[in-house]
Amino acid sequence: MSASQPLLDVRNVETHYGKIIALRGVDLTVNEGEIVTLIGANGAGKSTLMMTICGSPQASSGSIFYDGEDITRLPTHLIMRKSIAQSPEGRRIFPRMSVLENLIMGAETAGNKDVEESLKKAYDLFPRLKERRNQRGGTLSGGEQQMLAIARALMSKPRLLLLDEPSLGLAPLIVKQIFDAIRDLNRTDGLTVFLVEQNAYHALKLAHRGYVMVNGKITMSGTGKELLARDDVKAAYLEGGGH
Amino acid sequence: MLRFKEPFERRSKGGWPVISGTEKFSHNLPQEKILVFIRGSSKRELSQKRGLATTFFNVQKCTLTTKRWLEPSGGLNNDMEYFLQQLINGVTLGSIYGLIAIGYTMVYGIIGMINFAHGDIFMVGAFISLILIVALGVTASMPLALLILALIAILIVSMALTSVWGWTVERIAYRPLRGSFRLAPLITAIGASIVLQNFVQISQGARNKPLQPLIPGGFTLSDGSGDSGFVVQLSYSQILIIVVTTVLMIGFTTLINKTSLGRAQRSCEQDRKMASLLGINVDRTISLTFVMGASLASVAGLMFLIYYGVIDFYIGFLAGVKAFTAAVLGGIGSLPGAMLGGLLIGLIETFWSGYFSVEYKDVAAFSILAIVLIFMPEGLLGKPEVEKV
Numbered sequence: 001m002s003a004s005q006p007l008l009d010v011r012n013v014e015t016h017y018g019k020i021i022a023l024r025g026v027d028l029t030v031n032e033g034e035i036v037t038l039i040g041a042n043g044a045g046k047s048t049l050m051m052t053i054c055g056s057p058q059a060s061s062g063s064i065f066y067d068g069e070d071i072t073r074l075p076t077h078l079i080m081r082k083s084i085a086q087s088p089e090g091r092r093i094f095p096r097m098s099v100l101e102n103l104i105m106g107a108e109t110a111g112n113k114d115v116e117e118s119l120k121k122a123y124d125l126f127p128r129l130k131e132r133r134n135q136r137g138g139t140l141s142g143g144e145q146q147m148l149a150i151a152r153a154l155m156s157k158p159r160l161l162l163l164d165e166p167s168l169g170l171a172p173l174i175v176k177q178i179f180d181a182i183r184d185l186n187r188t189d190g191l192t193v194f195l196v197e198q199n200a201y202h203a204l205k206l207a208h209r210g211y212v213m214v215n216g217k218i219t220m221s222g223t224g225k226e227l228l229a230r231d232d233v234k235a236a237y238l239e240g241g242g243h
Numbered sequence: 244m245l246r247f248k249e250p251f252e253r254r255s256k257g258g259w260p261v262i263s264g265t266e267k268f269s270h271n272l273p274q275e276k277i278l279v280f281i282r283g284s285s286k287r288e289l290s291q292k293r294g295l296a297t298t299f300f301n302v303q304k305c306t307l308t309t310k311r312w313l314e315p316s317g318g319l320n321n322d323m324e325y326f327l328q329q330l331i332n333g334v335t336l337g338s339i340y341g342l343i344a345i346g347y348t349m350v351y352g353i354i355g356m357i358n359f360a361h362g363d364i365f366m367v368g369a370f371i372s373l374i375l376i377v378a379l380g381v382t383a384s385m386p387l388a389l390l391i392l393a394l395i396a397i398l399i400v401s402m403a404l405t406s407v408w409g410w411t412v413e414r415i416a417y418r419p420l421r422g423s424f425r426l427a428p429l430i431t432a433i434g435a436s437i438v439l440q441n442f443v444q445i446s447q448g449a450r451n452k453p454l455q456p457l458i459p460g461g462f463t464l465s466d467g468s469g470d471s472g473f474v475v476q477l478s479y480s481q482i483l484i485i486v487v488t489t490v491l492m493i494g495f496t497t498l499i500n501k502t503s504l505g506r507a508q509r510s511c512e513q514d515r516k517m518a519s520l521l522g523i524n525v526d527r528t529i530s531l532t533f534v535m536g537a538s539l540a541s542v543a544g545l546m547f548l549i550y551y552g553v554i555d556f557y558i559g560f561l562a563g564v565k566a567f568t569a570a571v572l573g574g575i576g577s578l579p580g581a582m583l584g585g586l587l588i589g590l591i592e593t594f595w596s597g598y599f600s601v602e603y604k605d606v607a608a609f610s611i612l613a614i615v616l617i618f619m620p621e622g623l624l625g626k627p628e629v630e631k632v
């Protein structure tokens with residue numbers, strides 16, 4: 001693979017829910033080792049793009065390449081076995097499984113031989129999970145569930161981590177803890193991160209590059225700094241932000 | 244054991260229809276399984292009736308008890324021996340219900356659908372076993388080791404065949420309708436059930452299929468010398484059923500709780516979309532759930548055949564309704580719930596028919612179900628709804 005080839009390459013993707021169109025020709029790339037963020041208002045189609053990358057729902061037109069391979073028409077479970085992992089919107093913790101079992105589920109099909117080591121890493125990243133390892137997922141607090149969702153995604157030792165609104169509904173202190181963890185993972189392990197956020201200020205500060213989505217289309221892109229400096233971005237996404 | 248209240252009404256045990264038609268049936272009933280209760284006001288009357296009974300059943304050795312059955316006043320039988328016998332019979336019947344109930348509960352857990360064709364898999368399992376037993380010439384007179392080996396081999400074949408059926412039905416009748424309106428797969432399930440019943444009825448005939456007892460004999464726990472004069476027996480076939488069920492349930496619970504396949508199964512049950520996001524092949528997991536349910540039902544089929552010695556194409560419907568009731572009683576979707584529910588339904592039914600009346604045993608079982616559901620809508624061991632995310 002050439003070094004210039006992006007790890008994730010989304011080309012002119014359209015996605016429909018029945019007759020309703022949710023993505024109207026999205027182009028976007030994520031290079032190896034980058035943190036890329038996608039910001040946009042509620043209902044813009046960010047989660048839809050996240051899920052379309054994972055094949056659920058599948059794109060109705062356009063194509064998605066991962067590591068040079070066309071994955072547009074692959075079933076979800078096969079896409080997710082290709083070192084892609086997602087911490088989805090709403091966290092989707094298995095409520096009647098223990099924290100430990102939730103984590104093990106993350107490594108189940110990845111062919112990850114060293115589950116113990118991955119577990120240790122997960123507990124190092126979020127020590128709180130270790131304390132709670134035998135507690136049922138459904139009884140965790142929102143912040144703990146978010147940590148678990150991220151840790152579970154990391155259990156498969158992914159190259160690309162898709163994170164959908166990890167800060168949603170969490171106290172600022174926990175948001176900071178989670179964003180710090182993402183930065184660390186990127187710096188020390190070279191993990192590539194595609195981050196969807198409504199919390200635009202933090203996301204753009206963290207990310208190398210960012211995209212803005214409006215009504216199913218990418219309307220702006222640039223480095224995090226560039227986007228943060230733009231007046232239209234400020235007006236639309238950072239009002240009252242900047243905390 | 245079959246129990247006949249005088250005057251030799253055709254009775255069935257624990258609600259299973261065993262005998263129909265008017266022919267004498269000594270040829271298809273294990274003699275030591277017949278117990279006739281006679282009530283009489285004088286010694287003379289009793290001995291007359293005893294004579295009649297032996298002739299009627301055409302057996303010499305049938306156990307007759309001339310002591311109290313139900314007192315003319317309708318008072319309850321309070322003998323310890325009688326109670327013990329009901330308990331043994333109830334647990335045996337409950338084991339069979341439990342094995343079937345697991346299939347209902349697991350399929351419901353994973354795709355939220357009542358698989359109405361499940362009871363018929365039990366019936367087909369019994370028929371496959373019967374055909375193989377006859378074809379291989381398996382009889383009680385074989386050396387024990389050979390008999391056990393033959394039964395295991397038969398069980399494996401029967402499990403394999405019913406699994407293929409369970410898998411196929413899911414594939415062609417349910418999967419294409421996933422995401423369609425909720426009632427659609429229910430209708431195809433009933434269709435699949437009718438297809439299977441009719442196929443067996445046409446290919447095997449509608450009449451009862453008897454089988455000579457394969458595992459005769461048992462332990463006599465009380466020889467009738469007690470106050471009640473009631474003989475308590477724990478037959479070898481009952482022991483077999485209870486032991487096999489217990490082993491299977493422990494094994495199956497371990498499979499679901501501790502293995503990779505079990506985790507995949509539970510994850511699909513809790514959040515199918517998330518499971519697929521973790522690389523789980525959801526379709527395959529659903530198929531395997533059907534296969535596991537079908538396997539257990541076919542074990543129940545063989546157990547039923549060995550225990551009662553008579554099957555017909557309709558046993559799947561009755562057993563299916565009971566096992567479904569058991570699953571709901573225990574909390575549909577819950578594995579331990581299905582086992583507990585099965586046991587309870589078996590016990591309720593047996594005790595009700597032992598102490599009150601055979602006619603109302605189903606009413607009793609369903610009434611208790613209704614009462615439990617009023618106070619515990621999720622069933623006894625159901626999952627609290629709050630945890631749904």
Ligand SMILES: Nc1ncnc2c1ncn2[C@@H]1O[C@H](COP(=O)(O)OP(=O)(O)O)[C@@H](O)[C@H]1O
Nearest residue numbers: 017020022040041042043044045046047048049
């Ligand atoms: N499962 C679905 N079925 C139908 N429409 C959906 C579904 N999920 C999302 N949508 C619609 O698609 C659009 C984009 O939604 P979404 O991707 O969730 O936006 P975002 O994540 O940016 O808030 C919205 O109009 C939403 O109503």
Ligand SMILES: [Mg+2]
Nearest residue numbers: 046047048089
């Ligand atoms: Mg969203």
